Amino acid sequence: MAMGSMKVCVVGLGQIGFPVAQYVHEKGMQVWGYDISAATVEHANQGGQFKATNSWSEIPSADVYIVCVTTGQVDGCPDLKAVFNVCQKISEKAASSTLVTIESTVVPGTARKIFTEIFNSQVNLVHAPHRYWADEPEEHGVNQIRVIGAVNEESLASGMEFYEGNLGIPMHVCGSAEVAEMCKITENSHRYLQIAFAEDLKMLCGRIGMDFEDLRAACNTKWNVAIPEARDGIGRHCLPKDIRYVMSMAPSTLLESALRVDKEYRAWLSKRTP
Numbered sequence: 001m002a003m004g005s006m007k008v009c010v011v012g013l014g015q016i017g018f019p020v021a022q023y024v025h026e027k028g029m030q031v032w033g034y035d036i037s038a039a040t041v042e043h044a045n046q047g048g049q050f051k052a053t054n055s056w057s058e059i060p061s062a063d064v065y066i067v068c069v070t071t072g073q074v075d076g077c078p079d080l081k082a083v084f085n086v087c088q089k090i091s092e093k094a095a096s097s098t099l100v101t102i103e104s105t106v107v108p109g110t111a112r113k114i115f116t117e118i119f120n121s122q123v124n125l126v127h128a129p130h131r132y133w134a135d136e137p138e139e140h141g142v143n144q145i146r147v148i149g150a151v152n153e154e155s156l157a158s159g160m161e162f163y164e165g166n167l168g169i170p171m172h173v174c175g176s177a178e179v180a181e182m183c184k185i186t187e188n189s190h191r192y193l194q195i196a197f198a199e200d201l202k203m204l205c206g207r208i209g210m211d212f213e214d215l216r217a218a219c220n221t222k223w224n225v226a227i228p229e230a231r232d233g234i235g236r237h238c239l240p241k242d243i244r245y246v247m248s249m250a251p252s253t254l255l256e257s258a259l260r261v262d263k264e265y266r267a268w269l270s271k272r273t274p
Contacts, residue, residue, distance in 0.1 A: 006030065006166070007030045007032070007060060007061070007062040007064075008029050008030065008031050008032070008062055008063065008065075009031075009032045009062040009064070009065045009066070009090075010024065010033045010034070010066045010068060011034050011035075011065060011066065011067050011086045011090070012034075012035060012067065012068035012069035012070065012082075013033045013034070013035040013041065013043075013044045013052060014068070015134050016130050016132050017035070017069075018043075018048065019132060019137065020132075020142055021048060021066075022048055022049065022050070023143065023167070024050075024066070024167065025049050026049075027167055031050035032051050032052070032060065032062065033048065033050055033052035034054070034059050034086075035052065035054055036054055037054065041053060041054045056089055060093075061093045061095070063099065064098070064099045064100075064101065064162055065094070065098065065099070065100045065101070066101050066103055067083060067086055067087065067101065067102045067103060068104060068130070069082040069086055071105050071106060071241075072241065073244060076244060077248060078106075078245050080106055080110060083102065083104050083106060083114070084118070087100065088118055091118050094122075095123075096122050098124065099123070099125075100123050100124070100125045100126075101126045101127070101159060101163075102114070102125070102126070102127045102128070103128055105129060105185060105238070105245070106181055107181060107185070107245050108179075109178060111126070111127045111149070111177040111180075112177055112178070115151045121151075123155075124155040124158035124159065126150045126151075126156065126159035127149050127150075127177045127180045128148045128149075128159065128171070129146070129180060129183065129184035130146070131145075131187075143167070143169050144169070145170045145171070145172060146163070146169055146170070146171050147171070147174050147179075148160065148163060148171045148172070148173055149173075149175070149176050149177040149178065149181065156173065159171075160173070182246075182249075184242070185242040185246045187242075188238050188243065189242060189243040189246045189255060191239055192240070192242075192243045192255075192258055192262075193254070193255070194226075194228050195228050195230070195234050195262075196234065196257075196259075196261040196262055196265075197227070197261075198216070198227050199234075199262060199265035200261045201215070201216075201227070202230040202265070203268050206268070212230065216229075230265070232266075232269065233262055233265060233266040234262045243255055243259065
């Protein structure tokens, strides 16, 4: 299919979905954006070059649906209702040739459950988690190496044609959708561990009267050492959520320790603040 005639719908137009829709539009495809928030849609229509709406009935049947909705937690457990809800909507418009790609962060088993229970195994479905970093969109934007996993070979072929063939995004193929799902939350858990170590080291330096930043700079001269900064605790949305997504799969003494370190570090900082 010629890219100019390909219809793509991006569902969720927040920090990830908006730049994804912009990028796909710049590749010459027909793009529609959908979000339940009227304010988000207004922002997309003002700043974007694609059509955006919060009315699902205005979205035409598309060749590709990219799911970029936010996932969260309820009582410490993964909350994936938004992904399931939008996939239910997509199922009303999808055909057997439709590609559905889930870029939202989920837990292993989500894509396959959606494939069988919502789409009755009648679409092409892949998981291609985003790695977009809003603080550095030029260096870590939409077009960077990503991972992709699929529910079957046909879906993988369709996903690779779309991402590498049409969008020019380099993709690492995982052996299954589940590996791709686990990859994203593992990446962020690894980052959480790195920062928690820096926090623990900073507290240790405080106890023995050593300059943490001086020590960190010295350590980071070694080629395989990169101790991150220890700032105000591990915040934002993704890292604290994703480490708990991993822990929802099975217990982990190391990850549980990292959570305790960050909690202790925050308390330690509060006592040091004038």
